[in-house]
Amino acid sequence: MSGAAGNQSSGTTEDYSYDSWYIDEPQSGQELQPEGPVDFWTVDGPWTVPAAIFMVLFSSLCLLLLAEAPLPFPTLTSPSSQDGKTEAPGGPWKMLALLYYPAFYYSLAACATVRHEASHLLGSVLSWAHLGVQVWQRAECPQAPKIYKYYSLLASMPLLLGLGFLSLWYPVQFVRSFSRRTGVGSEELQSSYPEEYLRTLLCLKKLRSSSHASKHGFLSQAWIYIRQYVYTPQQGFRLPLKLVLSATLTGTAIYQVALLLLVAVVPTIQKVRAGITTEVSYLLAGFGVVLSEDRQEVVKLVKHHLWALEVCYISALVLSCSLTFLVLIRSLVTHRVNLRALHRGAALALGPRPQSPYPSRQAIFCWMNFSAYQTAFTCLGLLVQQVIFFLAIVVLAFLVCMPVFHGRNLLLLRSLASFWPFWLTLALAVTLQNMAAHWVFLKTRHGRPELTNHCALYAATFLLFPINVLVGAVVAVWRVVLSALYNAVHLGQMDFSLLPPRAATLDPGYHTYCNFLKIEVNQSHPAMIAFCALLLRTQKPQPRMVPQDGLILGAEEGIQLLQTKDLMAKGTGPRARQGRARWGLAYTLLRNPALQAFRKRALSSAQANGIQP
Template sequence: MEEKVTYEFNVFSTLITLLLAFTMRRKYTGLRLLGGRPGLIFPMDIFGKSNRFSYAAAWGCIAFLTSDIIFERKYALDLPGPLYLKAFYALLSMLIYGMDYLPMFAALSVDCVFGYVVGTLYAWLFTTVRIFQSLECTLKEEPIEIVLEFIRILPLLLCQLYLSISLPVRIVQSIRERKEFFSSMQRITAFELEKSIHDSWEGKHVAKIFRPPRPEPVPPETRKGKIMAHINKLRKFLLYNRQTDFRYSAQLLSVMLVGGMILYRVTFEIIYHVDSIYKILGTISTILETIGFDEEEGEIPLITTIRKYIYLLYYIFIVLHGSILVSVSLAALISFVMILHMLSSYRTNLQNLYKGTTSHIPPRTGKSNPSMLVGSMKYAGYQVGYIAWGFFIQFLVYLLISVQLAVIIAFIRAGFYKWLVDILMQAWPVLLTAFVLHYVQTMLAKFVFLQENGNTIRINNRRLMFNFTYFLFFYNILIGLISCLMRITNSLIFWSMFISRLDKSVLPQRFQTLDPGFNAYVGFMHIEMAHTHPVVIVFLRLLAVDVGIQKETRRPSKSSATDALELTETVQKKRKKFMRARNNWQTMYTLINNPSISQYRKHHIAL
């Protein structure tokens, strides 16, 4: 399908973006909801937690447009010139695509009614244009082609539909919250502001820190209890466990969504184009029908030879078709699983950094702050690139393995299996002996060579152990040669699986500094920890609340002195009521946990 895409939105997008930038004047009167800071977050706060799914959907739309440049050569500027200029045209097209969606990010960034209205119109416009273009290109095709075209752009449509629905909902919510039309600020009391801090995920995290840790569950003794414990452990390992005191940043969700959409697009294109092998198989079948499937008497030797090669070519294409489908499906599945594991690993590593634990993420002592920031800026692009390369490498490795297995099976079905039997006859004694000796060494180490049946690491029967080690030394050399091949194979398989994960270095610990992907991840994690630490954020917000109350109390506005006085009295009344209830609750909690202190209470002393 060839499609000429026009981009008349660029000038209009720039004008709308400038309009959003100049109209966002945030005025401070009274107490304001913390989080609405002066100035414009433009185009996206990479450390922010609000509108994160909308940001991810907007990045997903841009990622799909970028993939059009790679797969379908849809350049915004198709100018004549040498071949090497095509790369510059591609980079320039990405910038133009970015300008098309820049007002969408600006609308989400300003977080106000006007911004959401602009974003809604943009989302509806792009969704309508994309659906119309897809229908126009496939209108003269068969129905199956129309279905395939919509399956190809399904992630893009889902992202655009999410923006088209979520942005109008945000308009209604902003109106209900009585936000200003050109500002996200709203007038609230100090009590409401403290409550908003407590209900935030940072506040829940800090409250969780001050709670006493839950006691460890008692291990079950019954068989049914042990089975249920193993099932719950497996469920927690396989399924995602949501934590109310943690939120993923908008940048991380955007990166993972972009990586997943690229995997989807590449997988679909490979499966779609691999069906062309069926056309080749049909051509080969036609040739076989012409010359005959079976050998005939008095046939020319040249035709017999040609038939054999055609049969061989026919089976090769069958094997290649099945191997490609299996390999690309397995590579896509493992890549998607790795993306989910990266999300879980990010949460674990970031929470460990909050606690000051640097067991997995190296500390900042060996690197400068500029290098950390550079790594953080590189992380997003590196992660998407590593996901793409990881999928491609896995596909090649699995394709090589599947083709080899298919060829072996084809040889066995054709009757050529004597060579395999010879290999097994020579290898099975070594494999059986290695298994038996490994099991014997394990049993002897547990029940003979270690004290207390292996519960301590103190050696027993030393003479017997020394003799046993001496005679097994020579045999272990032979086993070591075979084990080295297994190590190389396992390293290749697991390296191809984990090459896309920047949270795990593919190099040993002492050489991790030579891994550019892991260095980018380390810088990203330290910058993320420094700017999103929940304890620091809650502390600063509480200080800002107290400072705001003091300013409003001491210096009320001249134009609204009466309103400021009423606001101050309301704030003081609610604050005193809240502080009294909180003090009573904390006193009761302390006395329940420390009954001996009750004798020092005033009414006890009076008695």
């Protein structure tokens, strides 16, 4: 935008602040209303209502997994549930319920998009009815025999939270609709997000805080570093609703999966520990394990080991949830960076092939599935992390920490100690090769490192080949472990590929993310939306000084555009400000990815002021 600003200024110092733009001028027409009652993805719509509805829907689907009657119709109960058996996860009624619940809660979302008193009243009634039914069911049956007696109550907390928010939001909107009708508190969409984005983008008044970057203290520099990994709101930018829904569903998925993993294992371990008696010594003796001659001491040792197992499981669960949440926060920062770059027309390395600006069938399909894929990846990633971290912590606790603390059962340490010649040889080989590479085979001459002693290098490479094969085997095992840990932690993250760049298109999550960005930028570019909104507004008719001939009027307007610098310096009226603002908007939209597909080929490589390369 600096180039555009320079072309507009022409050596004069004028005020380009957004308070003089024509987008802030009063309009005589009415604001455009949403096209239909199902516009969930409107840019200026409330994101809290769709987030609450999706949270309610996902929580209902989580409760569906263990429900004996997936549909709220007694006559449609499956025969297996009538016989006391649990229905399979892929039963016909549960598959039908996957379509029933979205249609069941669809009316709650549709009432929020009409923006009418009747729709708000209907939404209030529906939200109160849903909340009342859920509260009545939980109050009547707070305990359930499945998994854990309070699991159903705890798993329905996000559902009750979402319905409680909707039961308050709809009445508030109903009351505000009457206040708008009477003229009290009426608000127009002139401060909508696209226009705010455009003001921030075209405003040339820069903050002076960047000049004092060198004077920041340690805390300020630490905060700047943290902001690179923790999402914080920025002026003039707002995440798309699809990403907000994905973040909400990811948080709900973390809660639901963590709750299921916690109540499915920890209460069982506690019951087993409470039921340990002296008979456990005979059970262990049958497997050849003798912990002590005293039976009471054996009971204490077994209970202590079960307590340690419970601590390991809870620690692994806390670690898995923490890493998944941190990855989510880091992904939001990456989403903002990618969207801001694509909004200004930059080309990102989102794949081995250049992304076409045209929407495609595959891109639309990926956009529809992005939030669902993100939720599924988060659930699976949390499960995989829990298994890996639990096994690793158990091995560390029972084979290293507890044997060292108690001074017995040092099986792992003794086995490692028996292979001390192997580990000593590998350590010496690695150390000697690094020392030789630094002191013998590398010398600095004239300020540049050079390779020397080629004969000795070739001889050492040949002689140490068998030992390096063993070192390579150890490194290969470490590579597998490191790759498994890294991919397990980032399995729920879709903004980069878990495969190498050459095989990035084979990663379904990364492929979905790239196509999601393509559709999001193509259809929801804030500058494009602001541009279209300004074109569709009804402008006040301005009086024409020359009413007769249109050709003469066009010629005079062309002559006015070619005036000298003195006349340009005097051009501080409304039409001059409007012209400058429109010129800045045209320059901003010159490389808009959403409009490149519809631009003429002769203008595809146009630059500022119409100069062709």
